[in-house]
Amino acid sequence: MRILVVEDELKMAKLLKRGLEEEKHSVTLASTGAEALELSDSYAFDLVVLDIMLPGINGFEVVRRLRQSDNRVPVLMLTARDGVQDVVKGLDFGADDYLTKPFAFDVLLARIRALVRRGPIEHLPEIRIADLVLDTATHQVRRGSRPVHLTKTEYLLLEFLMRNASRVLSRNTIIEAVWGFDSSIESNTLDAFVRLLRNKLDDGNKVKLIHTIRGFGYVLQEEQDS
Numbered sequence: 001m002r003i004l005v006v007e008d009e010l011k012m013a014k015l016l017k018r019g020l021e022e023e024k025h026s027v028t029l030a031s032t033g034a035e036a037l038e039l040s041d042s043y044a045f046d047l048v049v050l051d052i053m054l055p056g057i058n059g060f061e062v063v064r065r066l067r068q069s070d071n072r073v074p075v076l077m078l079t080a081r082d083g084v085q086d087v088v089k090g091l092d093f094g095a096d097d098y099l100t101k102p103f104a105f106d107v108l109l110a111r112i113r114a115l116v117r118r119g120p121i122e123h124l125p126e127i128r129i130a131d132l133v134l135d136t137a138t139h140q141v142r143r144g145s146r147p148v149h150l151t152k153t154e155y156l157l158l159e160f161l162m163r164n165a166s167r168v169l170s171r172n173t174i175i176e177a178v179w180g181f182d183s184s185i186e187s188n189t190l191d192a193f194v195r196l197l198r199n200k201l202d203d204g205n206k207v208k209l210i211h212t213i214r215g216f217g218y219v220l221q222e223e224q225d226s
């Protein structure tokens, strides 16, 4: 999943980013409310982890403005230990759940799984294209009955292609989504990862799922008989 982490304390932000990336999520960091709103305007995140105490536009205002602009992305608030009023206010403004600092990382991961599970229809934990199934909660992938073992980057790439199945995606769009908009990944690196995915998913299968759009990018879809 693509997760936006909004946290002004650098140490905490880095900790969250590293932990979530170890769980195969793609993480973008924002350190102010303004930055968070700008990013959510330009990129589709699957989840926002939102610290309430932020300089300038605080967390309440961020979630309020998100909902005002009809952005329904699940929001998990991070609040202070004695912030009962904060919790009520945050939920009233449209946050989906909260976690009190300090928290155990396992609890954060469990809350994230729960939020995504109950999210809108496009956030269903299982994505299925033909006989390819990806479980976003357990990160397990299988083609038919055969389990497919992927590295973190291969997984993120496949998840993005599957969420956008049948849509032709440019190399830049894919790179931004998988490696982050500030990454310096070259398109031949992407091509190399697509080759790896193909080896694992399509080799030996009559129906190919990953297709190259020459000079542009890729599309994941069930090959049409012609």
Ligand code: CA
Pocket (backbone or CB within 6 Å): 007, 008, 009, 051, 052, 053, 054
């Ligand atoms: Ca803070």
